[in-house]
C-alpha cells in the first residue's frame with residue numbers, strides 16, 4: 001500500500017509547490033507598474049477623472065463644464081518620473097494637456113514643464129517645454145512630434161539630478177537644462193517638486209497663438225494615462241536621500257547625455273524644433289546666459 005500512495009503524495013506535494021510558486025511570482029509581477037492611487041490623487045474635478053483597468057490607467061475628461069487634474073501625493077527631490085500618455089485625438093485645437101513638476105512655492109517656484117498643445121485634425125501636435133528656476137521662467141521651447149501622439153501611448157519622462165534636467169519622449173531627449181551654476185546660472189536644486197498633470201482649455205493661446213478656437217461640438221475630449229513610474233527621493237523622507245551619490249540617477253552615465261542621446265537630441269533640434277526662446281530676438285535681443293552656456 002505504502003509503495004502505491006507515496007508517489008501520489010509526492011506528486012501532490014509537487015503540485016502544491018508549483019501552485020505556490022506561481023501564485024507568489026504573479027503577486028511579484030503585479031507589484032509594478034504602480035496604480036494611479038498609489039502615487040497620485042485627484043486634484044481638480046473628481047467627476048472628470050475615471051480610473052481604468054483596476055486603477056492602472058486613467059482617463060482625463062475635458063468638457064464645457066470643466067477640465068481636470070491630478071497631483072502626486074509626495075514631493076520629490078531628484079529622480080525620474082515617467083508615464084505613458086495617449087493625447088486627445090482628432091480636432092484637439094485649443095486643448096492643452098500638461099505633465100509637469102512644480103515646487104508650489106509661488107515667487108521662488110521651480111518648475112519643469114511638458115505642455116502638449118492640441119491642433120486641428122491632421123495638423124501636428126506641439127510639445128512646449130519650459131523651465132522655471134527660483135521663480136524665473138520664460139524659457140519656452142517647442143517641438144512638433146514626429147508621430148501622432150493621439151494614435152497610441154508614448155512615454156514621457158522628466159529626469160532630474162544635480163547635473164541636468166532632461167525631458168524625453170520615448171527615451172529621446174527633446175530638452176536639456178544643464179547645471180551651469182559654475183557660470184553663475186541658477187539650477188533647481190533645493191526645492192522638492194510635486195508631479196502634476198492637467199487637461200484644460202487654453203484656446204486663447206495654445207493653437208497657432210490663439211487663432212484656432214476649441215471646437216466644443218467635438219467635446220468631451222479624452223486623454224489616457226498608464227504605467228505611472230516615479231523613482232526619486234520622496235519628501236518628507238530620509239534627510240540624506242537627495243544628496244546620496246549612490247542614487248542610480250546620480251551615476252556617471254546620467255551626468256550628461258550619452259553619445260547616442262546627444263545625437264538624438266541634435267536630430268530633434270535640427271528637424272523638429274519650431275521655437276526656441278534662446279533665438280527669439282524680439283524677446284531676447286541678447287540670448288540669456290544659459291543659452292550661451294551651450295546645450
Ligand SMILES: *[C@@H]1O[C@H](CO)[C@@H](O)[C@H](O)[C@H]1NC(C)=O
Pocket residue numbers: 117118119120123124125126206207208209274
Ligand atoms: C498646428 O498646426 C499648424 C499648421 O501646421 C502649425 O503651424 C502649428 O505649429 C501647430 N501647433 C500649434 C500648437 O499651433
